Amino acid sequence: MPPAFVEFLQFLLSGITSGAIYALVGLGFALIYNASHVINFAQGEFVMLGGMLTWALTSAGLDLPLAIGGAVAITVLVGMALEKLAIEPARDANVVTLIIITIGAGIFLRGVVSVTLGKDFHPLPSFSGDDPISILGATIMPQSLWVLGVSALVVIALQGFFSYTLLGKSILATSHNRMAAKLMGINVGFVLVLSFGLSALLGAMAGILIAPITATNFEVGIILGLKGFAAAILGGLGNGLGAIVGGLTLGIIESLGAGYVSSDYKDAIAFVVILAVLFFMPSGLFGRRGTERV
Amino acid sequence: MTTPLKTGLMLAGLAIAALGLTVSAPGAARAEDDPIRVGSFLAVTGPASFLGDPELKTLEMYIERINQAGGLNGRMLDLVHYDTAGDANKARTFVKRLLEDDEVDVILGGSTTGTTMAVIPLVERAEVPFISFAGGVSIIDPVKPWVFKTPHTDRMACEKIFEDMRGRGIVRVALISGTGGFGKSMRGECMTVAPRFDIEVVADETYGPGDTDMVAQLTKIKNAEGVEAVVNAGFGQGPAIVTKNFAQLGFEVPLYQSHGVASKKYIELAGDAAEGVRLPAAALLVAEKLPAGDPQRPIVVGYKTSYEAVYGDGSVSTFGGHALDGLMLYKTAVEAAGSAEPAAVRDALESIRGFMGTAGEVTMSADDHLGLGLSAFRMLEIRDGDWTLVD
Numbered sequence: 001m002p003p004a005f006v007e008f009l010q011f012l013l014s015g016i017t018s019g020a021i022y023a024l025v026g027l028g029f030a031l032i033y034n035a036s037h038v039i040n041f042a043q044g045e046f047v048m049l050g051g052m053l054t055w056a057l058t059s060a061g062l063d064l065p066l067a068i069g070g071a072v073a074i075t076v077l078v079g080m081a082l083e084k085l086a087i088e089p090a091r092d093a094n095v096v097t098l099i100i101i102t103i104g105a106g107i108f109l110r111g112v113v114s115v116t117l118g119k120d121f122h123p124l125p126s127f128s129g130d131d132p133i134s135i136l137g138a139t140i141m142p143q144s145l146w147v148l149g150v151s152a153l154v155v156i157a158l159q160g161f162f163s164y165t166l167l168g169k170s171i172l173a174t175s176h177n178r179m180a181a182k183l184m185g186i187n188v189g190f191v192l193v194l195s196f197g198l199s200a201l202l203g204a205m206a207g208i209l210i211a212p213i214t215a216t217n218f219e220v221g222i223i224l225g226l227k228g229f230a231a232a233i234l235g236g237l238g239n240g241l242g243a244i245v246g247g248l249t250l251g252i253i254e255s256l257g258a259g260y261v262s263s264d265y266k267d268a269i270a271f272v273v274i275l276a277v278l279f280f281m282p283s284g285l286f287g288r289r290g291t292e293r294v
Numbered sequence: 295m296t297t298p299l300k301t302g303l304m305l306a307g308l309a310i311a312a313l314g315l316t317v318s319a320p321g322a323a324r325a326e327d328d329p330i331r332v333g334s335f336l337a338v339t340g341p342a343s344f345l346g347d348p349e350l351k352t353l354e355m356y357i358e359r360i361n362q363a364g365g366l367n368g369r370m371l372d373l374v375h376y377d378t379a380g381d382a383n384k385a386r387t388f389v390k391r392l393l394e395d396d397e398v399d400v401i402l403g404g405s406t407t408g409t410t411m412a413v414i415p416l417v418e419r420a421e422v423p424f425i426s427f428a429g430g431v432s433i434i435d436p437v438k439p440w441v442f443k444t445p446h447t448d449r450m451a452c453e454k455i456f457e458d459m460r461g462r463g464i465v466r467v468a469l470i471s472g473t474g475g476f477g478k479s480m481r482g483e484c485m486t487v488a489p490r491f492d493i494e495v496v497a498d499e500t501y502g503p504g505d506t507d508m509v510a511q512l513t514k515i516k517n518a519e520g521v522e523a524v525v526n527a528g529f530g531q532g533p534a535i536v537t538k539n540f541a542q543l544g545f546e547v548p549l550y551q552s553h554g555v556a557s558k559k560y561i562e563l564a565g566d567a568a569e570g571v572r573l574p575a576a577a578l579l580v581a582e583k584l585p586a587g588d589p590q591r592p593i594v595v596g597y598k599t600s601y602e603a604v605y606g607d608g609s610v611s612t613f614g615g616h617a618l619d620g621l622m623l624y625k626t627a628v629e630a631a632g633s634a635e636p637a638a639v640r641d642a643l644e645s646i647r648g649f650m651g652t653a654g655e656v657t658m659s660a661d662d663h664l665g666l667g668l669s670a671f672r673m674l675e676i677r678d679g680d681w682t683l684v685d
Contacts, residue, residue, distance in 0.1 A: 014509035214506040223504025258510040
């Protein structure tokens with residue numbers, strides 16, 4: 001293989017790995033936005049909870065698979081509790097207020113974790129070893145394959161859930177028209193709780209998958225949340241496919257930017273591309289053109 | 295509704311003001327047997343709490359010890375401490391209070407370079423000796439008459455790394471540094487001192503504080519012409535990710551980390567990938583591994599044992615050591631001067647020779663208010679998940 005190609009492949013592989021995580025986080029934003037029109041800025045904290053709780057449970061003596069299950073379950077409960085205890089009581093408030101509530105919830109969760117589990121970084125063991133796998137001269141860690149594989153499975157499972165189950169369809173119905181869905185007998189309150197739970201599930205998965213690569217602490221959710229939000233915006237807020245494409249695009253641009261242009265401006269390059277896209281396509285790559293009822 | 299609230303606030307304000315007046319009661323003459331007032335401002339909470347917390351614990355522990363042993367020149371030490379949370383504005387306010395209301399005889403502290411630099415004009419004007427625990431070289435370069443500091447600087451870390459490289463015949467290096475304060479500053483220092491060691495920096499990459507993947511930067515370094523070693527200046531989880539990515543890409547050259555990762559946490563985070571990594575670090579990290587004849591051994595082992603007896607195994611950090619050095623430097627100076635009179639203590643501090651602290655041997659002079667040589671750093675290599683002394 002020519003060295004230039006190997007180099008490109010290496011950039012691409014590392015970009016796709018980061019991108020898959022951004023996509024999972026972005027998907028969480030999209031889910032909640034669809035169901036409630038709230039941008040949930042505590043999404044990054046779900047990511048953090050997934051990683052930190054898995055670490056806490058393994059260090060309490062649980063096996064890794066059990067700890068992962070436990071961490072995901074707890075995070076989902078936290079997500080549902082967030083909807084039930086913080087969003088629902090303020091349901092008549094406008095969307096901006098609800099968004100501010102999620103920011104507050106995020107700060108609260110970060111605080112609770114930093115007080116109870118400490119401020120240190122913690123590693124998680126890789127799921128299947130640390131021997132790099134060589135692909136045409138470029139290398140990828142087994143954990144990156146886990147990230148890609150699980151992300152793909154999650155996306156397929158979600159697609160199935162929304163297309164073939166009554167519950168999934170009721171979430172879709174609620175996102176299209178809340179009033180109509182309510183009149184059709186859909187329990188809108190439950191749908192909202194469920195979508196927060198699902199988002200928490202996606203966040204927790206992302207946090208657990210990335211923890212063996214980057215280690216985790218109580219603040220990892222801030223940056224990952226931001227990147228996931230950027231991914232969701234790039235893809236068109238509220239569009240699941242968009243969030244995935246947006247996340248992968250963001251990861252690849254970052255990696256190529258750092259590799260071919262300058263690592264100093266890696267984030268800047270990514271955000272310039274996002275701004276350029278939004279300039280020409282204000283509702284994102286896959287977003288529906290916004291129509292405002294008067 | 296607003297009126298009663300305003301009145302309440304005003305009353306509270308008045309009450310606080312009145313309280314402040316009674317507490318400060320200035321003008322009382324100092325008797326020779328009054329306690330020596332040691333002022334301190336540290337980042338005990340906030341993002342730099344990992345510095346301030348062990349520093350305060352160390353100060354409290356050793357001041358109590360000195361007092362139990364009869365004090366300094368027969369006078370007890372009285373610690374007045376304020377928590378800055380790492381905020382430079384708060385630091386200024388508190389140091390003003392230390393100087394004007396608490397009328398301290400010395401100021402120890404300033405956990406971060408930012409808080410230290412913010413208060414230098416105040417202590418210089420008040421002419422009170424000030425010993426900082428912060429890393430930045432700008433604190434003592436250029437020299438300010440009343441300002442001293444205890445920790446080694448990042449410039450010295452670069453020098454130590456380059457010295458080790460020259461010993462291995464390495465001249466062409468690649469830098470990868472975090473864009474946070476620590477990485478940025480160390481990158482600058484390394485760039486400055488590289489020519490003096492005839493080291494050529496052939497690649498210079500950076501990564502952001504929250505980055506999860508540095509493969510792209512390292513791939514670029516790997517493909518750069520003739521790189522013989524890679525230096526990573528950074529702090530937190532970044533260097534651990536760099537180390538893992540470095541191992542993933544199968545580099546055949548050595549990797550040097552900075553003293554920013556000199557803790558067991560780094561080995562834990564980077565795992566097997568950390569094998570063979572070299573880094574400069576303070577002797578405290580390898581206290582028990584120092585040879586029996588090492589003059590620094592009793593100091594660092596002593597501090598480590600006392601601190602860990604109270605706060606648990608593995609709790610000791612170089613940061614607390616900086617505080618201990620500051621306090622002991624002050625003690626030595628007061629004993630040499632025979633009084634706690636600021637000007638006399640300042641002169642005594644400046645003429646300290648051969649003082650052995652946790653950071654190394656200190657010899658101050660009129661143009662060196664740090665007084666540490668390169669021997670302050672030990673070159674370590676990670677083998678079998680533990681530190682090994684290289685030199």
